[in-house]
Amino acid sequence: MGVVLYRAFGVSLSRLRNGVLYGLGVGMVVLVAFAIPVSMAVIAPAAAGLVSEDPSMAAPRPEPAVAITDSAISHAIWGVTAGTVATALTRRLGANYRCHRCDIEFSKRPTYAEHVSRMHGSGAPLLRRILVLGGGYAGIGVLRRLQREFEDSVDTSITIVSEDNFFLSTPLLAEMATGHVEPRHISTPIRTFCRRARYYHASVESIDLDGRSVMIRRTVDGKAVEMRYDHLVLALGGQTNYYGNSSVEEHALTIRTLEDALALRNRIITMLEGADQEDGAAEQESMATFVVVGGGFSGVETAGAIHDFVTESAERYYRNIEPSAVRVVLVSAGPILPEIGELGPYAERAMGRRGVEIIKGAKLVEASPHAATLDNGKIIPCMTIVWAGGVRASPVVAALDAEHGAGGRVSVNECLQVAGRPEVHALGDCAHLVNARTGRPYPPTAQNAIRQAAVAAHNVASAVRGRGSQRRFDYASAGSMAMIGRRDGVAVLFGLRLRGVLAWLLWRNYYLSRLPSAEKRLRVAIDWLVDLYVPSDVTRLGNILDRRRRP
């Protein structure tokens, strides 16, 4: 029906509003054309006949107006439900016009027809090309808004390039590494976001700001392709910053990507398996010791998640491991969770009570397969070190011919434009912007990337349309929160300080709501529900995932 309506009248049922109106309309037509006539012409006389034959079957009959109102309400409910289902089916099956040559779709027939005639007819097409680099919180946020903005525009092309063909909900990585959620449930294919945009699965090799072109390398065959743009959105995120320490780079695991999280999970399980077979106390302790470096969100959340997973698994499955041999050590050069202010010390105490050892004011200076050496001279025998100590911009961004801030992030003004390049906007972890309220750079967080995406999309659209009005990014965080262990968290929201189960629930709800589709939200919610009742799973996935050197 969606396709017929679309083709005949150009009405797209993929919009919920249209679906509901369509359902209501159909419900009312059925009421007027079928339900009322049938009730009056067939059912009422038949009922009267039955009553005249057997008076005991007489029942009080409602007033006609009341009966019609009742019937109208039930038809309206039925219609809205059917309309919503029609919208869902239309979205899934597609009633929109797709140009297979460009791999994009339009929601209106005339727009599609105009696109075909202008792009694939005779004469050179006139296009304004928007190129989005990166498919994380920043890139996808901008993409979704730009698609809505240019849904009916035939002279604007939108392209997105990302080396991962999925959007990753990074705050849930620690939960994934310790088996609370499944990898596919926190990753969403970029193609599911692309209606008006074209996606390239490729890595960005270099960017020529003067020539307005980007060199990409296709993932499938390594072929280099040049892409030209009129407007560029830089959202390439960050990479782990080892601050030049090659021993850490070589021997520590990290937690930034899906692969990292899978490799970490494998390593933890391998160590537990090994420790269970080891009878020497020192060797067992070394295998069962996990050192996490970094007192920010990712370090704290990872240490908390590893601790719960390891202690629970050791108790249940690895009975040869001495409970005292299991250690999780969190090393931080500064205070714990400085982003969360006064609740940092609470997080520290709570983690300490759970059994996480915390070493503050110390830096990791050397990592080896068998130990972590700190700058205070302490040597921790361990076979697993997780480095969550810093972020820097991707090398492509660091190499840009532009001004840079700390960690090679490209400097932008408050409208998120690169200095002297009004056609280039940068945001998220790869952009350096000083917060005028605090005088410090905005931290590399998902919250900032999400907010910046709204501003960047508006500004790019405005530039494309030649309007010139640019919105400023000025964001005062409503708060922040962190999960520090099973059913324990800390949060500061609008000045309100929360901790324990409430903060943990808030954390889970917030990140559940930030998942990009209802399907992923449902899957993660089910994972969490099941996780409440079943013990941890210590399945170790194939060796192929263990990218890092074996200890």
Ligand SMILES: Cc1cc2nc3c(=O)[nH]c(=O)nc-3n(C[C@H](O)[C@H](O)[C@H](O)COP(=O)(O)OP(=O)(O)OC[C@H]3O[C@@H](n4cnc5c(N)ncnc54)[C@H](O)[C@@H]3O)c2cc1C
């Ligand atoms: C473990 C962990 C926990 C975190 N927890 C929190 C939290 O609790 N709260 C919070 O606010 N923030 C948290 N963060 C930070 C948050 O995830 C980032 O700030 C956010 O992801 C930044 O979004 P982005 O789009 O700028 O970059 P990213 O999400 O990193 O996306 C970058 C995109 O660019 C692509 N890309 C990179 N290089 C190339 C290339 N050369 N070619 C093509 N594509 C490329 C990548 O594939 C990716 O799609 C956490 C981060 C981690 C790692």
